[in-house]
Amino acid sequence: MAVNIDELKQLSMIDVAESLGMELKRQSGHTYYWTEHDSLKILANTNRFHWFSRDVGGDVIQLVQSVKDVSFKEAVRFLQEGTFSQVENEMIEPVKQEPFSYVLQPYEHPDFELGRNYLKEERGLTDDTINTFLAGGNLAEATRKKGDYFEPIIVFKYRGLDGKIQGASLQGIVENKVQYPKRGRLKQIMNHSDGLAGFSFDVGTPKRLVFFEAPIDLMSYYELKKDTLQDVRLVSMDGLKKGVISRYTADLLTDGKFSQANSYTSILKALDSLNKTTKLITDDLITIAVDNDKEALKFIEKLKEDNIPFQIDLAPKSDGVKKMDWNEYLQKEKAGEKKMPGEKTSEVIQKKQEKLQEERNLERTRDSDGDGLTDELEKSIGTNPYNSDTDGDGLTDSQEVAMGTNPLKPNPLSKELTTDQLTQLPTLSELIQAKDTKGLSKIMKEGIKDYFNSDQYKNYLEAISKLPSYSANNVMLLLSQNSEVSMVASFKKWQSDFERSVKKGQKALWIFAPYEFKLRDNNGQYKVNENGEIEKGIGFKLVPVFDVSQTQGKEIPQAVYELTDEGKIFDYETLYRALKSVSDDNKVAMHFQEIDSGARGFYNRETNEIAIKRGMTKAQTIKTIIHEMAHSELHNNKIVAEAGEKLTRSTKELQAESVAFVVSNHYGIDTSEYSFAYLANWAKDKESLTDLEAQLSIVQKEASQLIKKVDLKLEKIKTLNLTKDKTKESVFHEKLNRFKEKQSIQEKNKEPKKAKGISI
Incomplete structure (x- = not known):
């Protein structure tokens, strides 16, 4: 029955x-x-x-x-x-074994970067060993999904001699005590894997077998003994399985044919049958290199009871140590190599573990794309740690995680959020705290619309004049955190360049900083250009800086552009010389003339010349020169031809007057009284000023470039003046010395001559 x-x-x-x-x-x-x-x-x-x-x-x-x-x-x-x-x-009815299917192939990573880092940093393996096993084709890195949880894993493939994958064991890369409270990381065999197969690696032409409990122990054993291993097949049993020993022993003796031609039961019994009926099973054929612990020793005793001949090669352990596997022994040996004279191995291991823990803590807090999710967390959920919006739906990965939507699948509702939903999105301070760069960009883009309805634009331009090397977005972001910001630098830069320190308890201001990343195509492969080089893109992350008001220490040196005379009046002549020199370099002539139209100056595109009205105050003259210089750089014939109808008069005047205000303010000239009255007229043309974000960026860029050029000229003028002063001083001293010498000679000549003879 x-x-x-x-x-x-x-x-x-x-x-x-x-x-x-x-x-x-x-x-x-x-x-x-x-x-x-x-x-x-x-x-x-x-x-x-x-x-x-x-x-x-x-x-x-x-x-x-x-x-x-x-x-x-x-x-x-x-x-x-x-x-x-x-x-x-x-x-017994035959059991229908569902065939193994390697479903992770589409999710394998093109490189082995995360797996390599884990095997090196956590397991002590070298690049040479890792590369050797990668070349074997049975080691891979992939993303595993279980429910809503994504994580990167290492795949150890079981491959038959016919090349087919018969199963695989998985090793988690990222520690997760929530998902894996006991081990901390995933460790399992894939469903429907062949129970008598295992991860294996051949050295030379195999003539003997060495069996291990786990793939990483196998790799560690190879790391330790690769210089002496010859003609051997290393096999991981993924546990303590006599059936695996039986299968690989029979296959070695039959060139892999036994397991292909016989049933599961026959394979299980093969080792005992061969040992009883032949003399092929010798003690130099099989080596057992399992963990050195109680369970493994029992397994070895059972093999001995079955009269199976084999050799034993266990990882050495000290008295009192309950367990030692080959990976633990490898790490212990590596720690021992680096120990100082007189230092105990246990102390070295402890120090190494402490150092590794520090590095892990730093790694856990790293957020490469600045979206508020750490790289480690992003790797665990499957999102791209170098792209703040993995699925490209307009919502950052951190926002989608917070909202409970899938960051790997475009959210169709992302463009249809209600007002209530929008009000529930993070505030500016929360976004900064979460380092959500994309969220910050959106908030600032909305805020630009208010710039012509209040004093925000003036504050923005004043900030640009103080921070000319920072982008429009960064200036707006800094203003949103500190309306009085004037000079910022990183914590280290304040110390190294200015000999100042950040005051205790000060909170950092955050700005965008660029970083480079490798571009991938839709299949996850790196994009390559015509020269075979990997294409790269630029992303932005948030980095901390501090305003000068948050620091203390050595007095800030006076900048070359601070042209005031004891705070009373700016150096008009020097600034004019610098501006004219820049205009000359641009091949734009500048002259003064009478202008009856009421204009203070103009730029003639046809002749490429600037005309400035005579008789104005020094401050108004400088501001007008800068205004027309901005026109000459932003609105010359070439630029206008490229822009076409998009460059309206309103846009041109907004840009030029804004640049004039920024540059003038940078050099201590307050032109706000007439600059903003002038801007108010042009700002009424809302249709021409729709792309305010682009306008602010143009103003910042042009003002920054002009300030840099003028500063260089000022530096040269200052150096030249010092040289002239020294030259004048040298000439004066030379004449004075000659005069003194002449006077000395004359004085000597006036002295009465003494009579010859003896004085009484």
């Missing part, structure tokens, strides 16, 4: 465990553990078990197989009759 497998699986696992002689204790609720191996847990409510130390689990049949190391048929016989005696093949 055929056996009904499904009915057997319904047997109580608690009862089956007790019939196997397993002493169970309740851990909590429906969970029990085996007192002899406390990592074996039984879940009574689901009637399933999991043996964590061996990473196996399943139903009652698999429990019997795992605990007693017997075949499927023997386990079924036990559940039927309470005995492990052999049964006839026809008594």
Whole structure:
């Protein structure tokens, strides 16, 4: 009579465990553990078990197989009759094993960057070893999805001699105590993997076998002994499995044909059969290099009881140490290499662990794309740590996580958010705290609309005059955090360049800083240009700076552009010379003339000349010169031809007068009284000033460039004046010395001559 497998699986696992002689204790609720191996847990409510130390689990049949190391048929016989005696093949319906499918192929990463970093930093492996295994084709990095949780993983593939993937074990890269409270990282075998296969690696032409409990132990063993390994196949059992030893031993002796031609049961029995009927199984054929712990030693004793000849190669451990695997031993050896004379190995290991912990803490806080989610978190959920909006739907990854939407899938509602939803989005301070660059950009873009309705524009231009090297976005962002901002630098720059320190308790101001990243196509591959070089893009992240008012220390040196005379009057002549020199360099002639139209000056595009009205105040003259110079650079014939109708008169006047105000203010000339009255007229043309964000950027860029050019001229003029002063001083002193010498000679000539002879 055929056996009904499904009915057997319904047997109580608690009862089956007790019939196997397993002493169970309740851990909590429906969970029990085996007192002899406390990592074996039984879940009574689901009637399933999991043996964590061996990473196996399943139903009652698999429990019997795992605990007693017997075949499927023997386990079924036990559940039927309470005995492990052999049964006839026809008594059991064949089990339909679902074929293994490697579903992670589309999600493999083109590089092995994260996996390499984990194996090097966490496991102590070298690039040479990692590259060797990558070349074997059975090591990969991929993204794994479980529900809404995404994480990067290392894949150790089980590949048959025919090249087909028969299974795989997975190792998590990112630590996550929530998902994996016991281990901290994922460690599991993929569903439907061949239970008698494992991750393997050949050195030369294999003539012997070495078996390990885990792939990383296998790689660590290779790292330690690669200089002496010859003609050997290294095999990971992913636990302690005699069946894996049986399969790979039979395959080695038959050039891989045995497992392809025989049944599961035959493969399980192959090792014992070969040992009993042939002399092929010798002690130099098999080496057991499992963990040096209680469980592995029991496994070794059982192999000895079965009279299987083999060698033992366990990782050395000190007295009192309960467990030592090959990866732990590798890290211990590497720590020992770096220890100082007289320093204990345990102390070295502790110091190394402390250093690694510091590096991990820094790594956990890194946020490369500035979206408020750490790189580590982004890698774990599958978003791009170098792109603040992975799915490109207009909402940053951090906003989507906060809203509960999927950051990997474009959100169709992103463009249809209601007013209530918008008010629930983070505030400016929250966005800065979250380092949400895209969210900040959106808020500032909306804020630009208010610039002509208040004093904001004036404040903005004044800020540009103080911070000419910063972009329009950064100036607006700084103003939103500190309306009195005047001079900013990083914490280190204040110390190194200005010998000043940030006052205790000061909060940083945040600005955008560019960073470079590699571009990928829709398939996740790096984009390559015609020269075979990887194309790169520019992104922005938030970095901290501090205003001068937040610092203390050495007095700030006077800048070359501070042209006031003890704060009373600016140096008109010097500034005029610098501006005219810049205009001459641009091949734009400048002259003064009478202008009857009421204009203070104009730029003639046809003749490429600037005319300035005579008789104005010094401040008005300088401001007008700068205004017309801005026209000459922004609105010459070439620029106007390229811009076409887009460059209206309103736009041109807004740009030129704004630049004039910024540059004048930079050099200590207050022109706000007439600049903003002038701007008010042009600002009424709202249709011509629709793209305010672009206008602000143009104003900032032109003002910044003009200030740099003028500063260079001022520096030269200042140096020249000093040289002239020194020259004049030298000439004066030379004449004075000659005069003194002449006077001395004359004085000597006037002295009366003494008579010759003896004085009495």
